[in-house]
Amino acid sequence: MPIALLMPALSPTMTEGNIAKWLKSEGDNIVSGDVIAEVETDKATMEVEAVDEGKLASILYPEGSENVSVNELIGVISLEEDSDDDIKNFIKNYKSISSSDTSDAKGIDTIKADNNSTEDTIKPSQNIMEEHNTTDIDNNISKNKRKLISPLARRIADLENIDISNINGSGPKGRIVKKDLENKINNVEKANSKEKFSLNNEVTILKLSNIRKTIASRLQEAKSTVPHFYLKGKVVVNSLFNERKNINSFYQDENINLKISFNDFFIKAIALSLKNVPEMNAIWNGDGTISKFKEVDISIAVATEEGLFTPIIKSACKKSLSVISMEMKALATKAKEGKLLPEDYNGGSFSLSNLGMYDINEFSAIINPPQSGIIALGSIIEDVIVENKEIKLCKTVSYTLSVDHRIVDGATASKLLKYFNFYITNPTAMIL
Amino acid sequence: MSAIAVREAIRDAIAHEMRQNNKVFLIGEEVGEYEGAYKVSQGLLDEFGPDRIVDTPITEAGFTGLAVGAAMKGLKPLVEFMTWNFAMQAIDHIINSAAKTFYMSGGKINIPIVFRGPNGRASRVAAQHSQDYSAWYSHVPGLKVLSPFDSSDAYCLMKSAIRDANPVIFLEHELMYNEKFILEENNEYLNIGKARIMLDGSDITIIAYSRAVETALKVANTLKDKNIYAEVINLRSLKPLDKNTIIKSVKKTNKVIIIEEAWKQSGVASEVLSIIIENAFDYLDAEPIRFCGKEVPLPYAENLEKNSLPNSDEIIKKCLDICL
Numbered sequence: 001m002p003i004a005l006l007m008p009a010l011s012p013t014m015t016e017g018n019i020a021k022w023l024k025s026e027g028d029n030i031v032s033g034d035v036i037a038e039v040e041t042d043k044a045t046m047e048v049e050a051v052d053e054g055k056l057a058s059i060l061y062p063e064g065s066e067n068v069s070v071n072e073l074i075g076v077i078s079l080e081e082d083s084d085d086d087i088k089n090f091i092k093n094y095k096s097i098s099s100s101d102t103s104d105a106k107g108i109d110t111i112k113a114d115n116n117s118t119e120d121t122i123k124p125s126q127n128i129m130e131e132h133n134t135t136d137i138d139n140n141i142s143k144n145k146r147k148l149i150s151p152l153a154r155r156i157a158d159l160e161n162i163d164i165s166n167i168n169g170s171g172p173k174g175r176i177v178k179k180d181l182e183n184k185i186n187n188v189e190k191a192n193s194k195e196k197f198s199l200n201n202e203v204t205i206l207k208l209s210n211i212r213k214t215i216a217s218r219l220q221e222a223k224s225t226v227p228h229f230y231l232k233g234k235v236v237v238n239s240l241f242n243e244r245k246n247i248n249s250f251y252q253d254e255n256i257n258l259k260i261s262f263n264d265f266f267i268k269a270i271a272l273s274l275k276n277v278p279e280m281n282a283i284w285n286g287d288g289t290i291s292k293f294k295e296v297d298i299s300i301a302v303a304t305e306e307g308l309f310t311p312i313i314k315s316a317c318k319k320s321l322s323v324i325s326m327e328m329k330a331l332a333t334k335a336k337e338g339k340l341l342p343e344d345y346n347g348g349s350f351s352l353s354n355l356g357m358y359d360i361n362e363f364s365a366i367i368n369p370p371q372s373g374i375i376a377l378g379s380i381i382e383d384v385i386v387e388n389k390e391i392k393l394c395k396t397v398s399y400t401l402s403v404d405h406r407i408v409d410g411a412t413a414s415k416l417l418k419y420f421n422f423y424i425t426n427p428t429a430m431i432l
Numbered sequence: 433m434s435a436i437a438v439r440e441a442i443r444d445a446i447a448h449e450m451r452q453n454n455k456v457f458l459i460g461e462e463v464g465e466y467e468g469a470y471k472v473s474q475g476l477l478d479e480f481g482p483d484r485i486v487d488t489p490i491t492e493a494g495f496t497g498l499a500v501g502a503a504m505k506g507l508k509p510l511v512e513f514m515t516w517n518f519a520m521q522a523i524d525h526i527i528n529s530a531a532k533t534f535y536m537s538g539g540k541i542n543i544p545i546v547f548r549g550p551n552g553r554a555s556r557v558a559a560q561h562s563q564d565y566s567a568w569y570s571h572v573p574g575l576k577v578l579s580p581f582d583s584s585d586a587y588c589l590m591k592s593a594i595r596d597a598n599p600v601i602f603l604e605h606e607l608m609y610n611e612k613f614i615l616e617e618n619n620e621y622l623n624i625g626k627a628r629i630m631l632d633g634s635d636i637t638i639i640a641y642s643r644a645v646e647t648a649l650k651v652a653n654t655l656k657d658k659n660i661y662a663e664v665i666n667l668r669s670l671k672p673l674d675k676n677t678i679i680k681s682v683k684k685t686n687k688v689i690i691i692e693e694a695w696k697q698s699g700v701a702s703e704v705l706s707i708i709i710e711n712a713f714d715y716l717d718a719e720p721i722r723f724c725g726k727e728v729p730l731p732y733a734e735n736l737e738k739n740s741l742p743n744s745d746e747i748i749k750k751c752l753d754i755c756l
Binding site: 151 | 686714716717718719753754
């Protein structure tokens with residue numbers, strides 16, 4: 001009996017994925033642990049490993065297939081005793097079965113199929129109806145893969161020529177309702193109106209990558225729902241500048257392959273500051289509660305060609321500068337290769353974004369929900385400051401702290417910056 | 433405009449019609465000297481005297497048959513049943529004589545009569561005194577069936593019932609007698625066969641009659657806090673039913689629930705639901721839901737009685753399910 005190869009759910013939020021690459025071709029033998037394919041999710045490109053052994057008999061979605069739903073059959077692994085007809089029948093049978101139940105499995109999902117297995121894999125809806133006869137009807141409907149749609153929605157779909165097969169219903173029992181179609185109609189109308197505007201100019205319409213879509217929706221949500229307030233400041237980094245120079249030339253002299261960046265210092269400084277202001281080491285749960293954390297996990301914004309990623313330095317206040325530096329380098333490389341794993345970017349209570357290397361003096365960043373805040377750091381510049389009625393030349397960094405006002409108020413956030421200033425101006429305090 | 437109790441509204445309407453038309457008379461147990469078991473006929477004996485406010489023995493079959501005969505001969509009887517539960521003794525006169533004679537006489541004999549009294553549950557009077565007859569009577573051709581909710585309904589519909597040339601079943605609710613409402617004398621409200629929109633809304637239609645309208649308004653109020661605007665329809669007239677108002681509202685909101693204190697099977701809610709399915713099927717965006725009394729003889733125990741009736745928390749929860 002052949003084994004089904006399903007689109008895996010690689011993160012809790014993943015509903016669909018793209019087949020980035022098949023590393024095995026039809027006919028290849030597969031040993032448990034082999035990487036079969038690479039799947040692009042809303043957050044990263046991840047490898048899909050084989051659990052079962054056999055021969056890759058059929059690939060149902062070729063490389064480049066987009067928006068394949070989780071648990072969709074993407075390929076079939078055959079065993080020795082399976083004939084070609086077995087495979088064909090298996091695929092045919094499989095397609096006629098609704099695969100609406102989702103699975104959180106980390107690896108590839110496989111379902112061993114035999115004639116009775118459909119009963120096991122397709123569970124009846126968890127909603128227990130008051131009356132038994134209606135439950136039976138529901139079961140029959142899901143077995144026949146009937147798409148539930150309200151009469152009104154069906155009529156709208158007919159009138160507007162909307163294909164309902166790819167729409168996920170938001171009504172009870174996953175029924176498609178009017179609201180689900182309104183989104184579709186709006187999208188179509190919006191696309192049309194854009195065409196009208198751009199008649200005089202050549203336009204290339206680009207489809208968003210999953211990563212771009214995620215960034216767009218999360219930041220739109222953040223900017224429109226999180227009440228941001230901003231605290232701006234500037235800190236003298238002369239001693240930090242010198243310390244770093246000394247450390248790095250020491251490493252160089254000793255032939256140690258390590259170079260501490262300014263960013264590493266900033267990560268350490270903000271982590272220690274958060275440890276001192278635990279009110280800010282928190283996230284907004286959206287249900288009338290906030291969660292505070294013992295450890296300080298900081299998300300660091302990393303720019304890649306694909307888009308922005310925010311891998312996390314966990315327990316950053318406990319780690320030495322050199323450990324932070326090494327971890328950061330590894331995470332940045334993974335991000336650029338699209339190889340971050342969910343555990344690399346899930347979580348965090350606070351973010352740091354540094355555009356210093358792009359010659360930006362200062363900027364304000366958007367909070368990464370549900371986090372409490374984000375600090376945006378500019379370049380190190382030669383600056384003039386007044387100290388004790390004297391004008392002095394020194395190096396400074398400007399920063400802007402964006403804070404979710406629902407979690408803390410301005411006074412508390414100011415305290416965080418007070419500590420941050422202290423650690424940056426007195427880098428040796430970071431070893432305390 | 434002043435607030436008056438539903439009980440007074442019914443009495444005032446009867447008195448008003450009796451002053452206009454000397455063919456109108458009230459007959460029933462305890463309607464005269466005792467001024468009605470529920471004090472609906474308070475002051476009427478004093479004003480109209482024993483010829484027009486007629487006390488009877490405890491014999492529903494007797495005085496109902498007598499009243500139907502009087503109607504055949506051109507009087508306008510108003511028959512009070514102490515409660516509609518007792519009218520089962522006289523139901524042959526109501527159905528076979530009052531409802532059918534106009535048809536069977538080839539339109540020669542009409543029966544202008546009003547049968548009225550408290551219907552449905554009261555408070556802990558047990559199964560035999562708690563029955564809702566709405567579905568029973570609205571099943572029968574030849575009858576008009578009215579079920580007022582507030583004082584305006586009671587006043588206006590009673591006036592229209594007395595003026596109507598057909599037998600009218602007037603179903604009052606004991607627990608509403610004491611409720612006070614502003615009395616609006618609106619010509620619209622005089623129309624038999626016309627429902628009343630108690631609350632305008634856009635997201636879901638809640639249909640109810642009699643005391644269940646109160647539940648409907650309570651549910652609508654809670655939904656409003658969640659930004660769901662319910663339209664509440666008070667049916668008032670169960671036969672004829674105001675199909676247009678129902679269909680129009682469902683076409684607007686695309687969702688509907690129906691609340692009825694009576695039993696679910698073959699009830700008024702079932703009829704309303706059928707009308708919706710037959711006329712507005714393509715406008716439904718969620719399954720229509722009936723919330724009815726549990727299918728048991730209404731229990732005497734207070735807790736069980738309460739649990740047998742539609743529960744507003746349960747209704748709200750279901751509404752949120754289909755609206756969010």
